[in-house]
Amino acid sequence: MIRIFALTVFALFAIGAAPPAQETLPGGARLAxxxxxxxxxxxxxxxxxxxxxxxxxxxxxxxxxxxxxxxxQLGERIRPMGASRAVQADEESLSVGVHGLxxxxxxxxxxxxxxxxxPSWEPGTVERERDRVLDRWRHLRDSRELLAGLAxxxxxxxxxxxxxxxxxxxxxxxxxxSADVIxxxxxxxxxxxxxxxxxxAGQVKDAMILRQTVLESISKNAASEPNVLTPPSRxxxxxxxxxxxxRVVDDGPGELVSLVVGVDPAALPPIEGDRVRVxxxxxxxxxxxxxxxxxxxxxxxxxxxxxxxxRIAVSVATRTDLAVQAVTEIMALLAxxxxxxxxxxxxRKVDGAEQIARTTLPGRVSEWLASQMPVAPAVATKPAWxxxxxxxxxxxxxxxxxxxxxxxxxxxxxxxxxxxx
Numbered sequence: 001m002i003r004i005f006a007l008t009v010f011a012l013f014a015i016g017a018a019p020p021a022q023e024t025l026p027g028g029a030r031l032a033x034x035x036x037x038x039x040x041x042x043x044x045x046x047x048x049x050x051x052x053x054x055x056x057x058x059x060x061x062x063x064x065x066x067x068x069x070x071x072x073q074l075g076e077r078i079r080p081m082g083a084s085r086a087v088q089a090d091e092e093s094l095s096v097g098v099h100g101l102x103x104x105x106x107x108x109x110x111x112x113x114x115x116x117x118x119p120s121w122e123p124g125t126v127e128r129e130r131d132r133v134l135d136r137w138r139h140l141r142d143s144r145e146l147l148a149g150l151a152x153x154x155x156x157x158x159x160x161x162x163x164x165x166x167x168x169x170x171x172x173x174x175x176x177x178s179a180d181v182i183x184x185x186x187x188x189x190x191x192x193x194x195x196x197x198x199x200x201a202g203q204v205k206d207a208m209i210l211r212q213t214v215l216e217s218i219s220k221n222a223a224s225e226p227n228v229l230t231p232p233s234r235x236x237x238x239x240x241x242x243x244x245x246x247r248v249v250d251d252g253p254g255e256l257v258s259l260v261v262g263v264d265p266a267a268l269p270p271i272e273g274d275r276v277r278v279x280x281x282x283x284x285x286x287x288x289x290x291x292x293x294x295x296x297x298x299x300x301x302x303x304x305x306x307x308x309x310x311r312i313a314v315s316v317a318t319r320t321d322l323a324v325q326a327v328t329e330i331m332a333l334l335a336x337x338x339x340x341x342x343x344x345x346x347x348r349k350v351d352g353a354e355q356i357a358r359t360t361l362p363g364r365v366s367e368w369l370a371s372q373m374p375v376a377p378a379v380a381t382k383p384a385w386x387x388x389x390x391x392x393x394x395x396x397x398x399x400x401x402x403x404x405x406x407x408x409x410x411x412x413x414x415x416x417x418x419x420x421x
Contacts (some may be wrong), residue, residue: 009167015283019368020032020033020034020201020365020368020406021033021034021035023372025193025198025214025215025218025219026196026218026219027193027194027218027219028193028194028196029193029194029195029196029197029198029218030196030197030198031198031200031211031214032197032198032199032200032368033199033200033201033207034199034200034201034202034364035202035203035204035207035314036202036203037203038203038276039202039203040099040101040102040203041099041100041102041202041203042099042100042101042102042104042105042108042200042201042202042203042204043097043099043199043200043201043202043365044097044098044099044105044108044109044112044198044199044200045086045095045098045099045197045198045199046095046096046097046112046113046196046197046198047093047094047095047096047114047196047197047198047199047369048093048094048095048096048188048193049092049093049195049196050063050093050094050188051063051089051090051091051092051093051094052064052089052091052162052164052165052166053091053092053123053161053162055136055164055184056180056184057342058175058390059172059174059175059176059180060164060165060166060167060168060169060172060173061130061133061166061167061168061172061173061176062176062180062181062184063071063089063094063166064089064133064166065126065130065133065176065181065183066089066094066166066184066185066188067087067088067089067094067096068132068133069119069125069126069181070087070096070115070116070119070247071085071087071096072129073115073119073120073385074087074096074098074111074112074115074185077111077114077115078098078100078108078111081100081101081104081107081108081111082100082101083097083098083099083100083101083104083108084099084100085097085098085099085300086098086099089166091161091162091165091306092306092307094188094220096112096116097112097199098111098112099274100105102202102203102204103205103207105204105205105206105210106210106213107410109213109217110213110217113217114288119185119219121178121182123178123367124409125178126176126177126178126181126182127177127178130173130283133167133173134170134173136175137167137170137173137417138417140413140417141413141414141417143376144251144256144257144258144391145256145258145298145315145317145388145390147249147251147258147390147413147416148249148258148259148260148316149260149313149387149388150185150392150416150417150420151247151249151260151388151411151416152247152260152262152313152386152387152388153165154247154420154421155245155247155387155388156203156262156311156313156386157304157309157311158220160306160308160309161308162304162306162308162309164420165420167275167420168419168420169416169417169418169419169420169421170417170418171418172420173421174196190311190381193218195344197369197372198214198218199365199369200214201365218395238295239409243385244271245387245405245407245408245409246327246387246388246405246407246409247387247388247389247391247402247409247410247411248388248390248391248393248396248400248408248409248410248411248416249388249389249390249391249393249411249412249413249416250392250393250394250396250410250411250413251390251391251392251393251413252392252393253392254320254391254392255316255319255320256317256319256320256391257317257318257319257320257323257389257390257391257392257396258298258315258316258317258389258390258391259314259315259316259317259318259323259326259327259329259330259387259388259389260313260315260386260387260388260389261313261314261326261330261331261334261385261386261387262311262312262313262314262385262386263311263312263313263334263384263385263386264310264311264312264384265277265303265310265311265312266310267384268312268334268335269335269336269337269338271338271343271351273347273350274303274355275349275350275354276305276343276346276347277303277312278301278302278312279345279346279347279349279350280338280343280346281301281312281314281333281334282300283342283345283346284333284342285299285300285301285314285316285330285333286299288329288333289314289316289326289329289330291334292325292329293316293318293322293325293326293329295318295319295322296316296317296318296326297316297317297318298315298316298317299314299315299316300314300316301313301314302315311386312334314330314334316330316417319390320391320395320396320399321395321399323389323391323396323399323400323403324399324400324402324403324404324405327387327403328403331385377379390413393410397410
């Protein structure tokens with residue numbers, strides 16, 4: 001998913017709509033600079049155009065482990081300065097950033113660059129982070145919503161570079177050792193840094209000195225060996241889930257079911273703007289779906305947008321006996337064109353949020369970074385719905401069969417978590 005770099009550590013600087021000052025550095029990296037003297041604070045970040053999709057086949061989770069190593073080591077390096085860090089890995093990119101006093105800008109950059117270009121690989125470093133990720137992964141078993149979401153993601157993005165997600169499964173993650181992560185880090189951090197974005201935002205009193213320091217760091221890196229990145233991993237192509245197909249995660253007895261229903265937005269009536277589409281979806285589901293089902297909890301719409309594939313989905317928890325009715329209503333609400341009133345309300349809501357975002361430095365930086373991520377144009381297709389449900393497997397099988405579903409794939413939570421299947 002194109003997750004706009006989470007500049008959550010930024011203070012909210014009020015600025016105008018001016019674009020950043022930009023220049024291309026040796027090796028192909030681009031420097032983007034937003035200068036603002038409102039507060040004596042600065043943010044520095046490097047955004048690499050390599051994400052989970054570039055994890056080698058059979059070794060998904062390498063990018064997640066590298067991000068965890070960098071986050072921990074960066075935190076240790078900048079702690080004496082009272083600074084904070086933000087490290088985020090997603091399908092398309094890896095973002096590593098720091099936030100602190102503008103008077104520490106030089107030291108913050110050197111700390112950031114040192115950790116990114118030469119992380120410590122002491123014995124046990126990768127293994128400790130791997131155990132932490134595995135522990136979080138095991139806890140997916142505690143949430144039906146997460147289990148349904150995992151099953152949905154696997155089905156919805158089957159045949160694309162995104163079906164594995166951050167981690168394909170615990171079994172695959174356990175096989176990753178220090179040598180794998182080190183090799184991945186060297187290929188990522190090696191020269192040239194073509195396509196990488198270096199972001200400076202906030203107050204920098206000695207801007208020329210900081211710029212020279214950045215240039216020296218990048219120039220030394222550009223003199224090293226070229227990086228060889230792993231091409232995106234792809235699963236076998238598939239036509240996608242049919243409307244009669246559903247994945248059921250058998251999570252044991254219970255009266256409630258967690259559902260996720262989604263489709264490629266290109267197969268739906270056109271709506272201008274991703275945010276407007278999500279706003280229309282949210283409004284419909286929180287009103288009409290609740291009215292129809294009488295019992296619905298945690299209803300939300302979410303949109304995953306990648307370079308090569310996109311999906312819009314609706315999550316909801318309801319009574320198990322209402323599962324088929326809920327799926328039918330969600331599909332109908334997603335597939336029907338929005339009314340003028342719905343569009344007007346959604347646009348006003350989105351416009352208001354965007355206007356607020358554009359008055360802050362984080363909003364401007366995030367908007368710019370998002371614009372730098374190319375997305376393949378939408379191509380209209382026949383609806384290929386992906387449906388997943390987590391709950392009482394035996395009851396759900398009966399409910400869906402009675403509702404006309406003939407292809408019901410039953411998944412066991414432990415197996416799904418271990419293997420991703």
